[in-house]
Amino acid sequence: MSTSIPVNSPIVVTVTPQASPTVNLNQITVGPINQPAIAYTHTQGTSSATWVINHNLGWNPNVTVQDSAGTTVEGNVSYTNVSSLTITFSGSFSGKAYLS
Numbered sequence: 001m002s003t004s005i006p007v008n009s010p011i012v013v014t015v016t017p018q019a020s021p022t023v024n025l026n027q028i029t030v031g032p033i034n035q036p037a038i039a040y041t042h043t044q045g046t047s048s049a050t051w052v053i054n055h056n057l058g059w060n061p062n063v064t065v066q067d068s069a070g071t072t073v074e075g076n077v078s079y080t081n082v083s084s085l086t087i088t089f090s091g092s093f094s095g096k097a098y099l100s
Contacts, residue, residue, distance in 0.1 A: 042097040051075075051087045053097055058082050061099035068095050 040055040055061065060079045065087065067073050075089040087097065 038100065040099040042099065044094050044097065047092040047094045049089045049092045051089075051097060052084070053087070053099070054084045055099050056083045057099065060085070063087065064098045065089075066095050066098075067093045 037057060040053075040057055040061070042051070042053045042055070044051050051065075059082050063077050063085070065073045065075060073089065073093070073095065075087040078086045078088070080086060085099075
């Protein structure tokens with residue numbers, strides 16, 4: 001049995017794991033197949049005052065940073081190019097950067 005899907009139609013795939021695997025979702029793609037990612041989540045597991053992020057989004061995204069406790073933290077964002085950036089903070093910490 002085969003199913004035809006019209007060109008440029010979004011596809012939703014649901015995966016139900018058999019065990020409890022570790023899942024790392026960094027890029028989120030919304031829209032039709034072959035569309036670029038529109039968001040990226042960077043996890044900084046090691047405390048650092050400088051975070052270097054290679055996101056490969058193709059543009060200079062907005063950045064929101066949260067420390068490991070979920071508190072929003074401000075830093076100085078420097079865009080290296082359209083695929084990477086560096087964030088400098090006043091102190092070292094770990095957390096996540098949400099790019100969109």
